[in-house]
Amino acid sequence: MTDVPALRLYNTLTREKAVFTPIDAEDVRLYVCGPTVYDFAHIGNARPVIVFDVLFRLLRHLYGEAKVTYVRNITDVDDKINARALRDFPDLPLNDAIRAVTEKTETQFLADARALGSLEPTVQPRATDNIAEMIAIIEALIARGHAYVAAGEVLFDTTSMADYGALSHRNLDEQQAGARVAVDAHKKSPGDFVLWKMSSENEPGWDSPWGRGRPGWHIECSAMSHRYLGETFDIHGGGLDLIFPHHENEIAQSRCAHGTSAMANVWMHNGFVQIEGRKMSKSDGNFVTIHALLHTEEFGGRAWPGEVLRLAMLMTQYRQPIDFSLKRLEEAQGIMRRWADAKPRVEAVLAGRPDARAWTLPAESPVLDDLNLYPVITGMNQLAADAAKGDLDAAAAFLGLLDLMGFEAIEHLSQQANDRASGHDDEETRSEVNRRIAQRLDLLKARNFAEADRIRDELLTDGIQLKDGKDAETGERVTTWEIRR
Template sequence: MGTVLKLYNTLTREKVDFKPIDADNVRLYVCGPTVYDFAHIGNARPVIVFDVLFRLLRHVYGEAHVTYARNITDVDDKINARALRDFPGLPLNEAIRAVTEKTETQFLEDAKALGSLEPTIQPRATDNIAQMVEIIEKLIAKGHAYQAEGEVLFDTKSMADYGQLSKRNLDEQQAGARIAVDAHKKSPGDFVLWKLSDENEPGWESPWGRGRPGWHIECSAMSGRYLGDVFDIHGGGLDLIFPHHENEIAQSRCAHGTDVMANVWMHNGFLQLEGRKMSKSEGNFVTIYELLHTEKFGGRKWPGEVLRLAMLMTHYREPIDFSVKRLEEAERLLAKWPAAEPSTVAPDATVLAALADDLNTVAAVQAIHALAQAANADPAQLPAFAASAALLGVLPVKAEVDEAVAEAVDALVQMRLEMLKAKNFAEADKIRNDLAAKGIQLKDGKDAATGERVTTWELKR
């Protein structure tokens, strides 16, 4: 194994050589969705970023030697509120199940449409309540948690080095998300591990009464159960550093008596939409489903591979401005890449080197484009391009087209050529975009004999 990965570790604020705890069992955990609503485009970024990392780890260490866990949060006060709103006639447990199952199914379909592999494990929070209770019991026994006013809270001052990930001074911190600052807390930064449920809320029996877990304890329980008390890499969005990831570290380390929870912490940057922070109240908000299936953004549907490539054209740690212009740029790039069958040759060294340098997908895309140009000129170069593009999850695959569909596309292509001759560029562009939304890429050229414009097409799916 000659490839050495360099990864930026948020915990140490430096790029380090990645050394797995066990090269035969490399373990990655990423915080997944809270399934109360369809995932927005910002949620797509960690899905895509850590899918690239998963692919890279599998290439370096072998598919059988990498475990990727991405959780599903299916117990949360937002879920309760959505269930009461959308299914007022159902018993609460049934309403919650209706919300979470529908939303989880859509999230998984969205992730697949974005070209992401399925994680090795996708644990649901509600399947790990016993593990959460066990950790809380350990924290109480070790003096790191206490009961007050129907809640079990983590005592942040019981941990001498609390705040290492976010580099926050404990005395300056505000209370964690999802709970108010109440008089029953020993310190404002103390956060809920368990809270009692009333008859109209979901709950599970525990030593502290019928209740439900706090947000942070869920990931500590699931990562510990499936990856161990200490594992290799923990990932998520930049917004999760505090309080979520900081509190995960506190719970896990104090319960298990370890120096770290994960050796490397990786965080993707924020996403803006057309230069502004996404906000439902301002109408500047779009879901993955809407991008894929409706004409809400840019007046058209966007193929999953275009969304994926547009996301990877910015380094994962940098902020990204997700725009129609960026999507069009990604689409034009993909149109220049040849469709190919999956390849068994090794990815090109330039692509591998780029990804090994803290997932430098910007350099990787540039290298893949050069390989695409070489393959267009010489079909013998196609396998190297295919293997490299597949490593990034952006390999255009030629699909079979039946005769009726082919005739319909040919007619539209001819219509577009007529529009171009008539200088009706807006209508010509609309035809191209409509076909692109269906995965049909057009390539313009000139007839060698006559010099006239000719257009070929292929279906990439």
């Protein structure tokens, strides 16, 4: 497809950006490591869901919806899952117990992902539905001299792969053991990692050539990506924390089992998420789940719309760390409301002009530079203003970019919709509220904080809550208001 604009992506494997060229433009293939479903997903888990959903949307826009395959797995066998199954379902057979645990948490994860505005991946395989594929890869690794059986386990021999460690840029001497197995005497090398391990009577297991057991973590994704995307595919994504050991070991297994030079041509990793400047930790009391943000008042004393959480993530380039804070959410909410207010007016400009609604991302768009969305976000208000003047191209671009970012259904977030629902939609009331907000802003500029606070408190008594923030383009203080429910 010669008419597709150039998309530049940063490749963790090469440590540089390059123009993305799919192996087959008629079948663009993307794999992303999904959640381990033993508990509610936290806000850090939301970032890859959102980031790679935008990439999925972008690839569909560039190559066609039917020409992109997106696989995001579900890890449903894991030591934490095993422990939860024994605790919650002690009377069920072990394999049935882990299914009971993971089906519940998977359902919640998928509901959270939908609330964040993410599309369904093309395929969402479960690890436990792909045990036969894992066994086949392990058998191939043994046959090719890359794996060995010792002390009832099957382990990958890291010394058998000349360039092991290329993704994380670690030498073998620096390697530590794989994620799920300690450094034991039966290992040939400390960096060797488990492919298959034996299961005790109190652990789930499956029959294999090496006895009843269960897979190691890394082999799961190698098997599922191979089954649905082939030996070599276009893009593999996940969080920065997965580079080593998980993705490094995926590459080793897949390349050595299939005799290929690559597992995926491009490796993409999103940055970490902090909460109010601190690493998220249950012991520190700042562990925040997606479900809690969407449905409770645990963060900032209120529940937050999924679109606001999504925008708060997209306001920072995906490879950079995020400080997820109340201030960031309030800023995102202000932006989202302005877009939601503008959308009906923009759609009215295109009413009766279906030909004008068609839109293609221009070749110079910053989105094509490694998903750089910040300039797009800051430019949306100008597009809406130009559309209001009758600019059909600006109107189509505004709506097209909303769809590309995953904000195709935001009307319910508009200030006008909130006003109508609460009885504050008459022009006189709105005018008076806006007048008092302007008066308060003048007082703040004059540093008369006591009088400004008095106006804020009076409005709150009337059921109107003010939210201060900064305009993304000018940096000036702006105040939005909502009905306190």
